[in-house]
Amino acid sequence: xSGPNLRAIWAIYTFELHRFRRTLLxxxxxxxxxxSLYFVVFGGAIGSRMTxxxxxxxxxxxxxxxxxxxxxxxxxxxxxxxxxMPKFTGTIYxxxxxxxxxxxxxTAYVGAAATKAFIVGIIIFATAHLxxxxxxxxxxxxxxxxxxxxxxxxxxxxILGIWAQSFxxxxxxxxxxxxxxxxxxxxxxxxxxxxxxxxxxxxxxPIVYLIxxxxxxxxxxxxxxxxxxIAFIAAMLALCLAVVGWMFRSGYRLKx
Amino acid sequence: xxxxxxxxxxxxxxxxxxxxxxxxxxxxxxGEIFALLGPNGAGKTTLIxxxxxxxxxxxxxVTVAGHDIIRSYRGARSAIGLVPQELSTDQFERxxxxxxxxxxxxxxxxxxxxxxxxxxxxxxxxxxxxxxLELSGGMKRRVMIAKALSHEPRVLFLDEPTAGVDVxxxxxxxxxxxxxxxxxVTIILTTHYIEEAEEMADRVGVINKGELMLVEDKDVLMRKxxxxxxxxxxxxxxxxxxxxxxxxxxxxxxEGNEMEYLFxxxxxxxxxxxxxxxxxxxxxxxxxxNTRQSSLExxxxxxxxxxxxx
Numbered sequence: 001x002s003g004p005n006l007r008a009i010w011a012i013y014t015f016e017l018h019r020f021r022r023t024l025l026x027x028x029x030x031x032x033x034x035x036s037l038y039f040v041v042f043g044g045a046i047g048s049r050m051t052x053x054x055x056x057x058x059x060x061x062x063x064x065x066x067x068x069x070x071x072x073x074x075x076x077x078x079x080x081x082x083x084x085m086p087k088f089t090g091t092i093y094x095x096x097x098x099x100x101x102x103x104x105x106x107t108a109y110v111g112a113a114a115t116k117a118f119i120v121g122i123i124i125f126a127t128a129h130l131x132x133x134x135x136x137x138x139x140x141x142x143x144x145x146x147x148x149x150x151x152x153x154x155x156x157x158x159i160l161g162i163w164a165q166s167f168x169x170x171x172x173x174x175x176x177x178x179x180x181x182x183x184x185x186x187x188x189x190x191x192x193x194x195x196x197x198x199x200x201x202x203x204x205x206p207i208v209y210l211i212x213x214x215x216x217x218x219x220x221x222x223x224x225x226x227x228x229x230i231a232f233i234a235a236m237l238a239l240c241l242a243v244v245g246w247m248f249r250s251g252y253r254l255k256x
Numbered sequence: 257x258x259x260x261x262x263x264x265x266x267x268x269x270x271x272x273x274x275x276x277x278x279x280x281x282x283x284x285x286x287g288e289i290f291a292l293l294g295p296n297g298a299g300k301t302t303l304i305x306x307x308x309x310x311x312x313x314x315x316x317x318v319t320v321a322g323h324d325i326i327r328s329y330r331g332a333r334s335a336i337g338l339v340p341q342e343l344s345t346d347q348f349e350r351x352x353x354x355x356x357x358x359x360x361x362x363x364x365x366x367x368x369x370x371x372x373x374x375x376x377x378x379x380x381x382x383x384x385x386x387x388x389l390e391l392s393g394g395m396k397r398r399v400m401i402a403k404a405l406s407h408e409p410r411v412l413f414l415d416e417p418t419a420g421v422d423v424x425x426x427x428x429x430x431x432x433x434x435x436x437x438x439x440x441v442t443i444i445l446t447t448h449y450i451e452e453a454e455e456m457a458d459r460v461g462v463i464n465k466g467e468l469m470l471v472e473d474k475d476v477l478m479r480k481x482x483x484x485x486x487x488x489x490x491x492x493x494x495x496x497x498x499x500x501x502x503x504x505x506x507x508x509x510x511e512g513n514e515m516e517y518l519f520x521x522x523x524x525x526x527x528x529x530x531x532x533x534x535x536x537x538x539x540x541x542x543x544x545x546n547t548r549q550s551s552l553e554x555x556x557x558x559x560x561x562x563x564x565x566x
Binding site: 005006007008010011012015018019022089090091093094095096097098099100101251255256 | 270271308309310311312329330331333334336338340342344345346347348353357358359360361362363364365403
């Protein structure tokens with residue numbers, strides 16, 4: 001055999017998508033219902049009493065943040081679960097004994113998880129249209145942003161799945177770190193609304209730059225310059241790739 | 257026969273400091289069934305896991321079908337099918353899907369006819385659309401074998417294929433392994449059941465505490481198995497074996513109270529009656545006779561025991 005093992009990538013990719021298909025109902029219905037609830041509560045009940053933020057109606061303002069929040073959660077959950085389960089059930093033996101490189105493994109698992117996260121993002125985007133009028137200023141950038149976010153967070157989830165040695169460890173990072181960072185990262189407000197020590201402190205939260213960048217693709221403006229957002233995504237991708245590369249080279253928690 | 261796996265100076269130390277393998281050299285011939293025999297914790301699974309790519313070696317080298325397992329891992333692993341000891345399966349998958357998945361994972365093009373043949377050979381064809389969780393333990397083991405065979409490997413590793421399997425199923429497994437060998441697949445199995453090695457293997461390797469202590473044709477071992485020990489309880493202890501008994505392979509045991517004679521039951525003349533006659537002629541009295549067959553188990557136990565004494 002020469003060249004990359006494309007059949008293996010395809011086998012893992014379709015296996016993972018098949019796994020998602022088994023939980024299709026909950027997998028797709030949950031984001032739709034969650035989004036609708038956010039719109040009813042934030043967009044309808046609270047938003048009606050709020051002024052516009054940066055000239056954008058509040059209900060529309062929260063759409064990018066909602067999509068990002070769900071994509072973060074979906075990406076991390078799917079990717080971490082995808083690699084944690086074989087470790088947990090022992091079926092990882094087959095992957096480790098197969099003629100598959102680290103790059104192929106990551107491509108397949110992260111590709112499948114990112115595909116699902118992207119689909120969820122699109123579904124939320126479509127659901128949002130039922131509640132508010134949104135026009136997207138930079139549609140191509142929006143799609144590119146979603147793809148990059150999905151890949152970055154799936155890589156992060158993949159790392160988490162390899163690192164985790166229990167279901168609790170698998171949950172702790174998304175629930176205790178990513179979730180608060182997303183809420184405090186301007187998913188539902190502009191960081192300009194904060195008073196100053198908090199505003200400056202918030203700038204240390206990388207999620208701010210991601211949500212701001214995605215909001216830019218919708219409205220042409222964000223909390224921070226788009227160039228900072230692009231730099232942050234690039235940095236996150238590079239960091240995750242470096243960590244994954246190190247994990248495979250050292251055999252970290254995969255091979256004794 | 258050409259060697260398909262060559263292991264040289266293989267060592268493995270785990271992070272805990274435990275030395276699982278202490279320099280193993282072994283060559284596996286193409287087409288043979290090789291049984292790796294040893295007590296629990298001897299290093300059998302570690303050895304297999306290194307060859308298959310699940311564990312990193314600390315030192316030494318392994319080639320499979322001419323490919324180094326590190327530098328040319330794709331070539332090496334493509335030649336190997338692994339059935340691990342634990343029943344690890346994707347419970348929610350259908351049998352046929354999981355087997356087809358394995359074939360894809362090993363980079364082989366889809367081949368429905370071959371998958372059907374594998375499933376039929378393993379009596380899994382009727383169950384092909386069942387979810388794995390619906391199958392019995394024995395059937396799950398077959399699914400794992402089917403997965404390992406899905407990419408047409410030249411070498412099949414079976415780690416403890418009959419551990420925790422009932423007697424009937426164990427017979428089935430032996431039959432199955434015999435049939436697999438007819439297809440030309442080289443089979444390496446680990447076991448701590450001696451009868452399993454006796455039943456199936458062409459060659460037997462005994463491993464203990466990370467060292468390969470013996471590698472021998474099973475027939476040679478069987479010849480040792482064919483030997484019996486005659487123990488003669490003497491009425492008066494002897495201080496030395498009389499010169500007149502030089503032509504018999506006798507030795508004194510129990511401070512000269514017992515005489516032991518090793519003989520081949522399949523030889524035309526066992527020498528038992530002539531020895532007893534000679535004892536009578538020499539006026540050496542005896543009060544009891546006992547013969548005992550030496551088994552692979554004895555050889556195994558004495559090897560392991562000797563190691564522990566050292």
